[in-house]
Amino acid sequence: MVKNITIFTTNTCGYCQMVKKYLTAKGMGYDEVNLDQHPHRRAEAQNISGAMTVPITVVTKTDDTKEVIVGYNLSKLVPAVN
Amino acid sequence: MSDNKTHQLVIVGAGPAALSAAIYTTREDIETLLFEKGVVGGLAAVTDIIDNYPGFAQGVHGLDLAESLRTQAERFGANITLGEVLAIDTSTKYPKLLTTDGQVRTKALLIATGCDYKKTGVPGEQEYYARGVHYCATCDGAFYRDKKLVVIGGGNSAVQESIFLTRFASHIDILVRSKIKASEVLQKELQTYIDNGKITIHLGISPKEIVGNEDGVYEVVGQTTKGELKKYQTDGVFIFIGLQPNTNFLINSQVELDRYGFIATDGNLETTVKGIFAAGDVRKGATMQIASASGEGATAALKIREYLEGRLHTSEPRELEVNP
Numbered sequence: 001m002v003k004n005i006t007i008f009t010t011n012t013c014g015y016c017q018m019v020k021k022y023l024t025a026k027g028m029g030y031d032e033v034n035l036d037q038h039p040h041r042r043a044e045a046q047n048i049s050g051a052m053t054v055p056i057t058v059v060t061k062t063d064d065t066k067e068v069i070v071g072y073n074l075s076k077l078v079p080a081v082n
Numbered sequence: 083m084s085d086n087k088t089h090q091l092v093i094v095g096a097g098p099a100a101l102s103a104a105i106y107t108t109r110e111d112i113e114t115l116l117f118e119k120g121v122v123g124g125l126a127a128v129t130d131i132i133d134n135y136p137g138f139a140q141g142v143h144g145l146d147l148a149e150s151l152r153t154q155a156e157r158f159g160a161n162i163t164l165g166e167v168l169a170i171d172t173s174t175k176y177p178k179l180l181t182t183d184g185q186v187r188t189k190a191l192l193i194a195t196g197c198d199y200k201k202t203g204v205p206g207e208q209e210y211y212a213r214g215v216h217y218c219a220t221c222d223g224a225f226y227r228d229k230k231l232v233v234i235g236g237g238n239s240a241v242q243e244s245i246f247l248t249r250f251a252s253h254i255d256i257l258v259r260s261k262i263k264a265s266e267v268l269q270k271e272l273q274t275y276i277d278n279g280k281i282t283i284h285l286g287i288s289p290k291e292i293v294g295n296e297d298g299v300y301e302v303v304g305q306t307t308k309g310e311l312k313k314y315q316t317d318g319v320f321i322f323i324g325l326q327p328n329t330n331f332l333i334n335s336q337v338e339l340d341r342y343g344f345i346a347t348d349g350n351l352e353t354t355v356k357g358i359f360a361a362g363d364v365r366k367g368a369t370m371q372i373a374s375a376s377g378e379g380a381t382a383a384l385k386i387r388e389y390l391e392g393r394l395h396t397s398e399p400r401e402l403e404v405n406p
Contacts, residue, residue: 015121021122025164052225071212
């Protein structure tokens with residue numbers, strides 16, 4: 001079960017919009033960290049994912065385990081949030 | 083998604099060609115289902131500013147254009163599904179699509195899957211993907227504030243994305259295999275960044291290796307036309323060396339592809355399989371312009387309407403212009 005979802009995004013990232021649209025369409029809430037508005041959190045996104053890209057989606061389960069999805073990747077996002 | 087229903091029209095893709103077609107077909111009350119595996123809006127949606135799409139005097143952000151096209155298509159009833167078409171079966175009366183959501187059958191099919199950025203294939207490219215190797219400046223540029231970058235490519239995308247990346251990077255080396263092939267207006271804009279020392283162009287350089295360590299990329303090795311190796315220190319690499327069509331799902335189908343993977347069509351934009359049409363960048367002879375893709379989408383929609391009404395006249399295949 002999903003406890004919460006955090007998405008690291010930027011203003012100009014089309015793939016970020018797609019992740020948000022997918023979650024919204026599924027009726028799932030999420031927290032968004034916009035790295036253009038919060039540049040000091042860029043290192044956090046990089047540390048969590050090991051990647052210098054957005055979107056980074058962090059799915060925290062009820063047992064507090066985390067699944068990190070790099071990019072807009074439906075084959076990983078769908079099972080992670082369902 | 084698997085159902086016994088036979089859809090009137092399925093469109094594979096949701097870029098400008100697909101969404102333009104959907105605007106036309108839904109306004110004709112043709113039930114239209116679109117499948118998009120990536121971004122609605124296609125490559126246009128991940129382009130910063132589009133300056134050559136008619137009707138936007140000051141240019142338009144790719145993301146805004148994509149959103150506008152999507153809203154317009156959905157206003158008339160287009161149904162956009164986020165999923166991937168894995169294969170098509172043309173052995174039955176109506177094409178059958180195997181998708182990530184199950185099987186779908188349709189009377190008419192429009193393939194408007196567009197293109198994706200080509201890969202260089204050099205060592206390090208795959209290994210350092212998203213850890214120093216990137217294909218989307220609008221997504222990943224922000225990670226390179228005050229850092230050095232290398233851009234590989236010399237066409238419109240390479241130049242336009244390099245200019246976008248100057249917002250973040252301290253300096254950009256552009257490695258170009260032959261010469262800059264971007265449009266004149268982009269080249270003039272590029273010159274201002276060359277003049278102020280923000281961008282340096284290196285002509286006649288082909289990438290040979292992207293070198294990095296556990297911290298990411300630190301060097302690109304290029305080769306001159308004389309075979310001499312040159313090293314470029316960098317914090318990251320953005321690659322824009324052209325486009326490749328998204329047609330892998332058609333490889334075992336009867337839809338004819340050219341040797342580059344682009345779809346052959348006739349004057350009706352119909353492929354070698356009756357009832358299956360193609361439009362936009364994925365089509366052999368496409369000009370890789372958003373305005374052209376939108377126009378082809380509209381044309382395909384009108385031809386599909388004729389096909390569904392049983393009054394589409396066969397068009398002789400024609401040889402189209404050279405591929406990119």
